[in-house]
Amino acid sequence: MAVRGGLDLGGTKIQAIVLDDTNAIVGQARTATPKGHGPQGIISELASVMREACDDADVQVGDLGGVGVGAPGRVDADAGTLANSGNLDGWRDATVNVVELLGRELGGGVPVFLGNDVSVAVQAEVALGAGRDIPSILGVFWGTGVGGAVIFDGEEWAGRGAAGEIGHMVVKEGGRQCPCGRRGCMEAYAGRGAMQKRAHHLHHDRGRKTQLFHIMHEKGKPVLTSSVWAKALEKSDGLAHELIDEAVEAIACATASAVNLLDVERVILGGGLGLRLGEEYRQRIEDAMLPHLFNDVEPVPLVLAEMGDFGGAIGAARLGL
Numbered sequence: 001m002a003v004r005g006g007l008d009l010g011g012t013k014i015q016a017i018v019l020d021d022t023n024a025i026v027g028q029a030r031t032a033t034p035k036g037h038g039p040q041g042i043i044s045e046l047a048s049v050m051r052e053a054c055d056d057a058d059v060q061v062g063d064l065g066g067v068g069v070g071a072p073g074r075v076d077a078d079a080g081t082l083a084n085s086g087n088l089d090g091w092r093d094a095t096v097n098v099v100e101l102l103g104r105e106l107g108g109g110v111p112v113f114l115g116n117d118v119s120v121a122v123q124a125e126v127a128l129g130a131g132r133d134i135p136s137i138l139g140v141f142w143g144t145g146v147g148g149a150v151i152f153d154g155e156e157w158a159g160r161g162a163a164g165e166i167g168h169m170v171v172k173e174g175g176r177q178c179p180c181g182r183r184g185c186m187e188a189y190a191g192r193g194a195m196q197k198r199a200h201h202l203h204h205d206r207g208r209k210t211q212l213f214h215i216m217h218e219k220g221k222p223v224l225t226s227s228v229w230a231k232a233l234e235k236s237d238g239l240a241h242e243l244i245d246e247a248v249e250a251i252a253c254a255t256a257s258a259v260n261l262l263d264v265e266r267v268i269l270g271g272g273l274g275l276r277l278g279e280e281y282r283q284r285i286e287d288a289m290l291p292h293l294f295n296d297v298e299p300v301p302l303v304l305a306e307m308g309d310f311g312g313a314i315g316a317a318r319l320g321l
């Protein structure tokens with residue numbers, strides 16, 4: 001049986017899987033993304049967690065037909081490099097040849113492929129999930145940042161290399177500072193990273209009451225993860241609701257604007273926070289889009305990603321097919 005390896009490299013965790021030729025996951029392993037040893041430390045960990053997933057699947061690394069990596073940041077798939085990855089230790093100003101270094105760590109002989117994390121997750125939805133048989137799609141992935149991808153005729157539109165950055169659609173001119181350094185981007189209101197910064201400011205500098213940070217410590221999390229936000233919403237935390245409401249409005253506004261331009265047949269909502277908050281918030285974003293949609297007679301359907309937490313790793317494993 002032909003097997004492939006997939007690695008979903010995120011700012012907080014690395015998910016590794018072994019995928020067989022029926023697209024079934026036959027082995028998996030997960031670890032925290034290392035901090036303090038720079039890109040080389042992360043690459044060594046990628047190799048190590050891939051080996052663990054192989055053990056779990058009872059195969060050798062050398063049996064893999066290929067190993068794909070989905071990573072946040074600017075990917076040059078031909079050169080095999082990842083650059084400007086602000087959420088990875090020591091990678092903000094670095095350009096690193098992941099294909100070459102990981103290939104060496106895996107012992108050589110196994111082809112390594114590299115793709116953008118959101119792009120590979122959307123490709124997995126197109127091939128196997130919520131995007132099957134839909135020619136034109138906008139993917140909106142709501143997590144630490146808000147990433148996107150545009151599919152036309154089943155193929156991703158890459159533009160000049162940076163298409164799909166829906167998180168940096170401007171929703172408020174001169175608005176809040178975005179992690180990208182610009183102002184008023186959707187991600188400045190909706191990205192989990194930006195929301196954490198806002199919550200911290202309102203709580204510590206302005207004395208606003210919230211259970212967010214208490215829940216974070218209780219769960220032993222280093223940051224306000226999706227599960228922390230979900231718990232705070234469940235406990236009717238006022239600040240959490242206020243910030244999530246702002247996020248819903250910002251995502252709806254940017255997504256509706258993008259749909260007015262592209263008129264795609266479907267919008268797929270994914271990402272850690274999108275999947276965690278699930279159907280209730282999918283519905284709220286869909287409702288909040290309506291007043292902004294030019295074609296409000298036949299509004300575009302907004303659906304949840306179907307591949308779940310493994311979507312990124314599955315898409316990565318399919319790179320190079």
Ligand SMILES: [Zn+2]
Binds near residue numbers: 178179182
């Ligand atoms: Zn931005």
